[in-house]
Amino acid sequence: MALGGIVRGKRTTLRTPTEDDLPAYSRWMADMRVRRVAPVWHQPAMPATWKERLKEQAKEQRAVLWSIEADGRLVGLARARVGGVESPPSAHLQHFIIDPDEWRKGYGWDAALALHRYFFDYLDLKRSGAELRTDNAAALRIAEKLGYVEFGRGHQVHYRDGGYVDESWVLMERTAWDERFGKTEREYVPFGTAR
Numbered sequence: 001m002a003l004g005g006i007v008r009g010k011r012t013t014l015r016t017p018t019e020d021d022l023p024a025y026s027r028w029m030a031d032m033r034v035r036r037v038a039p040v041w042h043q044p045a046m047p048a049t050w051k052e053r054l055k056e057q058a059k060e061q062r063a064v065l066w067s068i069e070a071d072g073r074l075v076g077l078a079r080a081r082v083g084g085v086e087s088p089p090s091a092h093l094q095h096f097i098i099d100p101d102e103w104r105k106g107y108g109w110d111a112a113l114a115l116h117r118y119f120f121d122y123l124d125l126k127r128s129g130a131e132l133r134t135d136n137a138a139a140l141r142i143a144e145k146l147g148y149v150e151f152g153r154g155h156q157v158h159y160r161d162g163g164y165v166d167e168s169w170v171l172m173e174r175t176a177w178d179e180r181f182g183k184t185e186r187e188y189v190p191f192g193t194a195r
C-alpha cells in the first residue's frame, strides 16, 4: 500500500492521491520556486506519463505518497519512505511540497505536524530523517520547530545564483516528538497501554 490514507491536521488533510491531482503535480514540478529549493518528484510530463507514475507509485513497496488538501482544495503533496526494515524503524521524508501560490499560509507547518504525528504516534517509528538545502528558510524553520537536529552536512552541494549552497542532513528522534508534542498532539493511545 503505497498511496497514503487519511491523516488529519487542523487546517490540512493528507489523503490518497488521485489522477485528478496530477495536472497540479506537474505544474509544481515545473515551477522554479519549487525547483530552486527542493528536489522534484519526477520532471514535468504529459498526462499519460503522470498516470503511469501514479500507477508505479501505487505498487511501490516502501515509499508512501499523499496529496495535501486545505478547505477541500489540493494544496500539496508529501512522499516518505516509511518502514521497519531499517533499524530503528524510521521515516525518511523525500518530498514535501506546498503549492507555491499557497506558501506562507501555515499549510506547510500544519501538514508537517500531522504527518509527524502519524509517524511517531500511529506508526510508532523511532526517528525521521530528511535532507534540506541550507537556503531553504521555510523548510529549515519547520524542521527546527518539529525538533529535527542536524547530524551531517554536505558542503557546496547545490549551485544557484552564482554561488554554492550546503545541504543539511537532519534527524528527528521520537524523544523530541514526545517532549514537544506528546501532551498536546497525541491522537492515538501509545502502544502497550491500549486495552
Ligand SMILES: CC(C)(COP(=O)(O)OP(=O)(O)OC[C@H]1O[C@@H](n2cnc3c(N)ncnc32)[C@H](O)[C@@H]1OP(=O)(O)O)[C@@H](O)C(=O)NCCC(=O)NCCS
Pocket: 033, 034, 037, 038, 093, 094, 095, 096, 097, 098, 099, 102, 103, 104, 105, 106, 107, 108, 109, 110, 130, 131, 132, 136, 137, 138, 139, 141, 142
Ligand atoms: C517548505 C514548504 C512546504 C513550507 O510551506 P508553507 O506552507 O509556506 O509553510 P508555512 O506557511 O507553514 O510556514 C512555516 C514556517 O516557515 C516560515 N517561512 C515560510 N516561508 C519562509 C520564507 N520564505 N522565509 C523565511 N521563513 C519562512 C513561516 O514564517 C513559518 O514559521 P513560523 O511558524 O515561525 O511563523 C514550502 O515552502 C515548499 O513547498 N517548498 C518547496 C519544497 C520544499 O522545500 N520542501 C521541503 C524539503 S522536503
